[in-house]
Amino acid sequence: MPALLIDAWRSGEVLWALLVGAGLVHLLVCAVVLVRVDLREHRLPNRWTAALVAGGAATLWSASALDGGARLVPSAVALIGYPVLMLMLHLGSRGGLGLGDVKLAAGLGLYTGWLGWEAWAQAVFLGFVIGGLVALVMVLSRRATGSTRLPFGPPMMLGAWVAVLLGGV
Numbered sequence: 001m002p003a004l005l006i007d008a009w010r011s012g013e014v015l016w017a018l019l020v021g022a023g024l025v026h027l028l029v030c031a032v033v034l035v036r037v038d039l040r041e042h043r044l045p046n047r048w049t050a051a052l053v054a055g056g057a058a059t060l061w062s063a064s065a066l067d068g069g070a071r072l073v074p075s076a077v078a079l080i081g082y083p084v085l086m087l088m089l090h091l092g093s094r095g096g097l098g099l100g101d102v103k104l105a106a107g108l109g110l111y112t113g114w115l116g117w118e119a120w121a122q123a124v125f126l127g128f129v130i131g132g133l134v135a136l137v138m139v140l141s142r143r144a145t146g147s148t149r150l151p152f153g154p155p156m157m158l159g160a161w162v163a164v165l166l167g168g169v
Helices: 003-009 014-041 046-066 072-092 097-117 119-141 153-166
Strands: none
Touching: 003 014, 003 072, 014 097, 014 153, 046 072, 046 097, 072 097, 072 119, 097 119, 097 153, 119 153
16 A cells, blocks of 8 residues: 555655545544554444544545546445454354444445455455454463453454555555
8 A cells, every 4th residue: 555655646646645645544543543442442432433434435435536436346345245244243153243343344344445355355364363363362371261352343453454554465
C-alpha cells in the first residue's frame, strides 16, 4: 500500500492519493480506539465498527470512482463475505467469538478487499494465526486456560494492517 500511494502521488493522481491516504488515517484512528476498548472491555462498540465501514466506503470507494472502479467489486464482496464467515464461526462457537468481531470483519473486509483478493485472504489468515499464537502463549504462560475469553479484535486488526502494509503481495 505505501508504494501504491507513492506511485500515485508521483504520477499526478493527487486526489486519488489523498483519498486513499485519508482512508488509511481513518483506519488507523478506528484501529487504535477499537483495539484499546477490546483489550480493556472485551467489546467492540457499534459506533466505531460502523464508523470504520462508513469512513472506508467514503474514502476508498470515492478513490475507486477516479480509477475506473475495478477495486469496488472485491471490496464489496469482502465487506459482506468476511462478516458472513465470522458469523458462521460465531454461531458455531456458541458465543466464543463475539458479534463485535463479526461487525469488525465488515470494515476490515472493505479495506483489505479494496486492495484485492490476496490482501483480504492474508488479513483473514493472519488474524486467525495471530489470535491462535496469542492464545497459545497465554495458555503456556498460565495467564489463561482453555475457557478464558480473549479479545479477538486486536489480532484481526493486526492481521489486516499487515495485509494493508504488504498490499496483498
